[in-house]
Amino acid sequence: MAHIAALHRKAVDYDGNEGDALCLYFYRNREPEYFAKILAKPNCLMETARKDNSGDPKSPINGNLCGSFFLASVEPGSVTGQPRSHSPFGRSRLLVPVEEMISRAPNVYFADFYCMRGQVHYVTLVMTKPGTFSDCFCRNHGLKLLGLRDRANNPFLFYGDDGKLRVTASDNLQVEVFYTEDICIRGYTILHNIPTVGQGHTTPGGVPKNPRCRLCN
Numbered sequence: 666m667a668h669i670a671a672l673h674r675k676a677v678d679y680d681g682n683e684g685d686a687l688c689l690y691f692y693r694n695r696e697p698e699y700f701a702k703i704l705a706k707p708n709c710l711m712e713t714a715r716k717d718n719s720g721d722p723k724s725p726i727n728g729n730l731c732g733s734f735f736l737a738s739v740e741p742g743s744v745t746g747q748p749r750s751h752s753p754f755g756r757s758r759l760l761v762p763v764e765e766m767i768s769r770a771p772n773v774y775f776a777d778f779y780c781m782r783g784q785v786h787y788v789t790l791v792m793t794k795p796g797t798f799s800d801c802f803c804r805n806h807g808l809k810l811l812g813l814r815d816r817a818n819n820p821f822l823f824y825g826d827d828g829k830l831r832v833t834a835s836d837n838l839q840v841e842v843f844y845t846e847d848i849c850i851r852g853y854t855i856l857h858n859i860p861t862v863g864q865g866h867t868t869p870g871g872v873p874k875n876p877r878c879r880l881c882n
Contacts, residue, residue, distance in 0.1 A: 774803040793845050
């Protein structure tokens, strides 16, 4: 899809090779009750949900793919892979080691580049298990398959020369991962009392992108 290809070029230009940082965890922020309900189930399975209408309205994953959103971005200036200190989506945070998620869903597709107020921008990457419905959907709808060792086309999330996963360190670019597999969260670390920013919770139905931004439209 030409629109997604154009968004990808804009996102790469926006990143500007401003550096990168160690990425140890993909993390999901929600209210404590969300995780408590999952842990109360016998299988402790965090099930995927259908993608809402947040981001670019022309992104083909909207309303079509099921997954769970995680963030990959780290605290500015971190050299230890520390996640961002604040959360816009809830006071509790699930931490999943990156290699565990990559091993289960190793295909990574570029799906979106957007902002909501013109300052902080977001890149959305979809992670799929090869051969699944989600993987075939991404391939058939023109989403760009990104190599995790191809920094030129994927400066957002990639393996460095040391073999460790890196994430862009651009201050105003956050990387979110839409993970299309269910996850048993039993045994993973869940942090509580994370300081929140903004409204501090998700918006039902999602928030569309800022149509007036010249950088991501």
